[in-house]
Amino acid sequence: MAVDRMLPTEEARDLLELTREIADKVLEPNAVEFERHERYPAEAFRALGAAGLLSLPYPEEFGGGGQPYEVYLQVLEELGARWAAVAVAVSVHSLSCHPLFVFGTEEQKRQWLPEMLSGTMIGAYSLSEPHTGSDAAALRCRAVEVPDGYRITGAKSWITNGGKADYYTLFARTGEGSRGVSCFLVPGDTEGLTFGKPEEKMGLRAVPTTVASYDDALIPAQRRIGEPGQGLAIAFSALDSGRLGIAAVATGLAQRALDDAVAYAKEREAFGRRIIDHQGLGFVLADMAAAVDSARATYLDAARRRDAGLPYSRQASVAKLVATDAAMKVTTDAVQVFGGAGYTMDFPVERYMREAKVMQIFEGTNQIQRLVIARHLAG
Structure with a gap:
């Protein structure tokens, strides 16, 4: 289901609608086949680039979309809900541009950044x-x-x-x-x-x-x-932003697992009732929903701090930790909701669970996130 979002501008709302349209038409139909056969989604990246979705958080003067991080991350979440691998690659692409944009000279930025943000490069x-x-x-x-x-x-x-x-x-x-x-x-x-x-x-x-x-x-x-x-110093500065990207992708993946689990629980019957009407399973779904909403709130809080020019390093680590742990739990619970069917490749929830695991590892393991958070508290 489409998440009701509080977006800062009409332009941002239109951008989310465009993202959903492309994600539904270009990403969703190909994800299962390309993941199963390890086919590189070049066409997907071209479509995202042509729509300007590969350069959203960078200024328009260099060819970017000029969008606040709050909006960019919600775009990533929508992509992650359809195809996590593509969303991760988009996040990494944005991460790779960060050092040049923040630490490069004006001459370097004008020479290379427009091409990097053109939508034709990854x-x-x-x-x-x-x-x-x-x-x-x-x-x-x-x-x-x-x-x-x-x-x-x-x-x-x-x-x-x-x-x-x-x-x-x-x-x-x-x-x-x-x-x-x-x-x-x-x-x-x-x-x-x-x-x-x-x-x-x-x-x-x-x-x-x-x-x-x-x-x-x-x-x-x-x-x-x-x-x-x-x-x-450059690497760690970039990683603060990158961790927010992974948090948003993980939230999208968790949202998709929740949506699929709820839809299945409304259709599947046991003991004469829909399984969603059994309190034991209803509570599992409620906990999944709470985890997804909490993950989204943490990454949006960090993004808004970033957009306001406030320190956000600790909040980025919190968001990455909370969102990726939530994705792992929610996708595992989604497999449980599907029962034996969830353990087969007939349904995508087993793929969601496999995809969630690495999100607890890259951009700094979740143990490293706890270390970062603890150091901030101590300091």
Whole structure:
């Protein structure tokens, strides 16, 4: 069912209607088939790009949609309710633009940002490495300064859209310690950049996740974003926004699981009554609804703080934690509502449950979110 939303402008309401129309016509009919056969949804990204949905939270002067984060995240939620893999990729694309927009020079922004926001390009974020996990400060991929730029050597992992993206926002070591990491904007066709076989994942199968290998790849010096050694500050700044994106996608996935479970419970009968009329199952659905509404409230609160220019890092971690934990529980409960049918591939709730799991892991595990929140409280 369509969620009743309180949107700030008539333009935002029209944008949500456009999003629902595209999601229903382009995403919904293809999700099951593409996920099952691991087919990359290039046409879906083209349709979203043509509608301007790949650049919503960035200023119009650079080709963006000029929308507040509150609106952008609700668009992501609608996409996540139809096809989580595509919604995650859209969130990652927005995340990959953040370092250039916030930390790039005016010259860099005017040179690259309009094309990145044109709707014809997809970006990726390249922070994690095979051995580091959540410890970003321990990365080893190295960028050595040479007369004509930087030579990059090493491996990056868990790259959403790896091998498909047009550019990669890369974090590589240029010095020692936590202040020895720098940020680079790397074209996807850079010589010396190659990608491994896509990971065989539980869910989100239509969008590849890969390892990237840099073999003495040369990057022009002007493609360094920010100051040398500023990389981790840039990465963590971007992740605050990215966590809100994942929270919105997770909320959309949970909303869809709830909608499907309610529809099934109204049709299925047991002991002469609809199963939704049995108090034991009705209470399960009520708890699912409460979890979805709570998740939405947390990400909207953080987004409104961001839009108002207030600190929102703690609230972003809260939103990511609450929304992804809710998605995991709600999708698991949806399988339970469907009973044995929910464990089969005849119904999509089993896919929702598989897709929800990784949302508790990427953009910082939920254990890391608790650490971030605790540090804010202590500080």
